[in-house]
Amino acid sequence: MNPNLNSLLLPEEEQRPEHCQIMITGRTLPPLLFLQESVAMLSDVHSGIRLMPKGCADPLFGLDRLPDLLLLYLEEEALSVLQSIALRPECLRPDIIAVLPEPCPELLAEAAQLSLQRILIEPVSRTELIHEVSLTLDRVRQRAGRESALMTAFINARGGAGASMISAGIARALAAEHQRQTILMDMDLQSGSLSHYTGVKVRYGLRQALESVEQLDRQTLRDFMPQIDENLRLISARGPELLLCDEVTSERMQQLLTLLLHSSEHLVIDLPRHIDLLTSVVLERANRIVVVLEQTPEHLTEGVHLIRMLQDELDIAESRIMLVVNRCQHGGGFLLHEIEQTLPHLTICQIPNDYQAARDALACSQRRAEQREHSDMTRALYLLAQSIAAGRHLN
Ligand SMILES: Nc1ncnc2c1ncn2[C@@H]1O[C@H](COP(=O)(O)OP(=O)(O)O)[C@@H](O)[C@H]1O
Numbered sequence: 327m328n329p330n331l332n333s334l335l336l337p338e339e340e341q342r343p344e345h346c347q348i349m350i351t352g353r354t355l356p357p358l359l360f361l362q363e364s365v366a367m368l369s370d371v372h373s374g375i376r377l378m379p380k381g382c383a384d385p386l387f388g389l390d391r392l393p394d395l396l397l398l399y400l401e402e403e404a405l406s407v408l409q410s411i412a413l414r415p416e417c418l419r420p421d422i423i424a425v426l427p428e429p430c431p432e433l434l435a436e437a438a439q440l441s442l443q444r445i446l447i448e449p450v451s452r453t454e455l456i457h458e459v460s461l462t463l464d465r466v467r468q469r470a471g472r473e474s475a476l477m478t479a480f481i482n483a484r485g486g487a488g489a490s491m492i493s494a495g496i497a498r499a500l501a502a503e504h505q506r507q508t509i510l511m512d513m514d515l516q517s518g519s520l521s522h523y524t525g526v527k528v529r530y531g532l533r534q535a536l537e538s539v540e541q542l543d544r545q546t547l548r549d550f551m552p553q554i555d556e557n558l559r560l561i562s563a564r565g566p567e568l569l570l571c572d573e574v575t576s577e578r579m580q581q582l583l584t585l586l587l588h589s590s591e592h593l594v595i596d597l598p599r600h601i602d603l604l605t606s607v608v609l610e611r612a613n614r615i616v617v618v619l620e621q622t623p624e625h626l627t628e629g630v631h632l633i634r635m636l637q638d639e640l641d642i643a644e645s646r647i648m649l650v651v652n653r654c655q656h657g658g659g660f661l662l663h664e665i666e667q668t669l670p671h672l673t674i675c676q677i678p679n680d681y682q683a684a685r686d687a688l689a690c691s692q693r694r695a696e697q698r699e700h701s702d703m704t705r706a707l708y709l710l711a712q713s714i715a716a717g718r719h720l721n
Pocket residue numbers: 482484485486487488489490491492618652653654677678679680681682684685688703
């Protein structure tokens with residue numbers, strides 16, 4: 327076994343609080359190098375390779391400090407490797423993602439008992455691996471209280487339902503009322519209008535941040551996010567050039583999300599209606615997804631369709647989805663209880679109709695919100711922001 331075991335991990339004095347340590351382990355070098363090159367694309371990650379010689383079954387043997395994540399490539403003697411990990415008490419096991427060269431029912435059964443974070447079966451693409459590692463490290467950081475922003479994504483069931491207004495109102499409430507460092511991200515690449523409503527000038531935005539994401543750190547990222555208010559910044563695609571979804575890789579998007587999550591306490595994302603490569607990266611990673619609809623049969627039909635798609639295609643748990651009924655009126659229009667009966671397991675929040683308060687929310691202006699502090703809509707937005715601020719351990 328490698329005599330210099332602990333040199334794989336950064337010494338404690340060199341670690342930054344947001345740093346995560348990944349140990350990559352297996353029997354042969356080539357697959358481990360592929361794994362290491364892939365995770366190197368993530369910021370604030372340090373990784374080391376540990377080759378396990380034949381006969382040695384415990385990949386964590388002799389370590390005096392556990393990594394945050396064990397990335398395990400299971401080849402020969404895979405069963406005994408899993409069994410030796412199972413012998414360790416749970417508190418002496420890091421989070422584990424295992425990669426299998428081929429499906430093997432016996433190994434899958436043993437791995438299921440160990441409740442590994444994820445089991446991937448070859449061929450594993452770089453995108454898939456980065457995605458799984460990012461998700462696991464988000465949880466590690468949240469558990470350790472190290473990172474970490476909560477990511478909340480807003481999406482409408484039909485255009486005009488109010489997703490942009492509500493995401494802007496929530497971002498403002500989190501920044502002003504809850505005093506949380508908040509980033510509002512406008513992901514509508516073509517018709518995003520938050521920079522217009524908030525009146526901030528976007529010289530460099532999402533496009534440039536994605537182009538140079540490898541060189542960015544928390545300090546330089548600020549150049550791409552103009553400040554709207556104290557504690558509140560905007561990152562937006564709106565700028566001189568059009569950004570098309572297929573110009574961007576999902577790896578870059580993952581990297582940028584990781585950096586944004588390191589740079590704030592709340593990341594509030596205003597998503598466009600359609601699901602594509604970029605929006606699905608956000609949806610899969612968001613702690614909470616808020617679907618915004620109105621009280622009409624058409625909105626309900628579209629909303630149900632969208633929620634089924636999130637659950638069936640993107641494997642998103644119901645507990646992460648929340649419903650907001652906007653422009654809500656009691657007694658009038660389509661009845662609220664029809665919505666509650668159709669989607670009985672979702673948390674539902676109601677926002678009343680108020681033209682002026684909606685304009686103020688879109689502008690993200692705290693001064694204007696204070697003037698309208700007593701309006702029902704401002705109060706409803708504060709309540710929603712409160713539940714989002716409280717939802718640290720959602721998944
Ligand atoms: N509860 C509301 N009361 C009054 N006007 C609203 C309300 N919600 C949204 N609006 C207005 O409706 C328009 C569309 O809202 P927007 O947030 O852009 O919808 P979406 O992003 O879902 O397409 C905006 O002009 C906004 O000010």
